[in-house]
Amino acid sequence: MDSETHRNKCAACYRQYNKVEHLIEHMRVSYHSVHEPKCGVCQKQCRSYESLREHLIGPLPKVECARVFSIRGCNLCLKIFDSSSAVRSHRATCQFSGTMTGLISRMSRMNIQAGSCIDNGQMSGSCVVALVCKMVGGGSDGSLDLCARVCLVGEDENIIYHAYIKPQVPVTNYRYESTGIRPEHLRDAVPLKQVQRRIQDILCNGEPIWKIRSKGSKARILTGHGIDHDLKCLGVEYPSFLIRDIANYPPLMKTSKLSNSLKYLTQAYLGYDIQNGMQDPYEDCVAALRLYMRMRHPGHPRDYACGCGDGPMRNNYPAWRQRELERMTAEALLDLSGSDYYCWCLDAYN
Incomplete structure (x- = not known):
């Protein structure tokens, strides 16, 4: 009985099944891979970092894992270290501080007026x-959402482009409490068409958009939170394979598969607060950039079996192999599995 239970236990998430056919069906739909967040104590793989957080420090955590994590775990990256002193040393590099100076103060130091x-x-x-x-x-x-301000920030956290944008329809609500935008900011703002062309030039980096390919291109990776909505409001098109949306990245989503806010993600995974009162676009850009860079370097092994969502999904458990699959161990079944999303760690290889 013990061997049967062990044989029908998923080697990734540790779910158990009465029949091996049920385990195989689970593997077909779960898309486990080496790119999933993993508990450093019991090695259980979780669909998202939120699932891993619940496993370690949630309302009903795994007792032994929670005990070890409380002593040797980092509450930001959720990794386990060899000792409590190693954790303290790690936190100095893992926890970010706020940007300290927002966009307005940076502009004033550059002798640039707030509406420029x-x-x-x-x-x-x-x-x-x-x-x-x-x-x-x-x-x-x-x-109706009208884009009135845009900010682009590079890897060095310096401003590449910032502009107030003249909306093409009348503004009926400036949403000043959160945006800080007043009518005078938009009086001499940049026309939308001009902003569109400039942003397209910056993103494409001198390469015609129709020539951009997923590999070997000069075009830049674009990250942000809810980036599809921002691009839609701007009226800018950009290839989806170069977009890294923090809001829709599966490891950063809720267990209910809904998006987390940028404010929550920054506090939970970077260790500081943003969007307290008026929202600073520079501060939001830096937070999104830091989250992307953290997800880009999680220390995953490269998954050659499935391409990790890079390209069309393949069914590694076809019905015609059912008998062969039933004779495999749980570990062998896991080796066939692949992710259903593109892991950002692969950007480091391209």
Whole structure:
């Protein structure tokens, strides 16, 4: 009985099944891979970091894992270390501090007026760009999102481009409490068409958009939170294979598969607070960039079996192999499994 139970236990998430056919079906739909967050104590693989957090420090954690984690675990990256002193040394590099100086103070140091445009696109050699837009409201009830401010930041956390944008329809709600935007900011703002062209130039990095390919391209990786909505409001098109959206990245989503806010993700995984009062687009850009860079270097082994979501998904458990699959061990079944999303750690290899 023990051997049967062990044989029908998933080697990744440790779920147990009465029949081996049920285990195989679980492997078909679970898409376990080496890129999933893993508990450093029991080696259980979790679908997201939120699942791993619940496993370690949630309301009903695994007792032994929680005990070890409380002594030797980092509550930001959720890794386990050899000793408590190693954890203390690690936290000095793992926990970020806030940006300290927001966009307005940076502009004042550069002798740039608050309503002016910053354009350092020609000087940036960054391969990754973070983009954040701030919306004002249009329409009769002010619920229509109109892009009124955009900020792009490079890997060095310096501003590449910032501009106030003149909306193409009348603004009925400036949402000042969160955006800090006033009518005078938009009076002499940059026309939307001009902003669109400039952002496209910065992102494509001198390469025609129709020539951009997933590998070997000069175009820049674009990250942000809710980036699809921002690009839609800007009216800018960009290849999806170069977009890294913090809001839709499976390891950073809730266990319910809904998006976490940028404010929560920054506090939980970077260790500082943002968006207290008026939202600073520079601060949001830096937070999104730091989250992307943290997810890009998680220390995963490279998954050659499935390409980790890079390309069309393949069924590694076809029905015609059912008898062969039933004779395999749980570990062998796991070796066939592959992720259903593109892990950002693969960006480091491209």
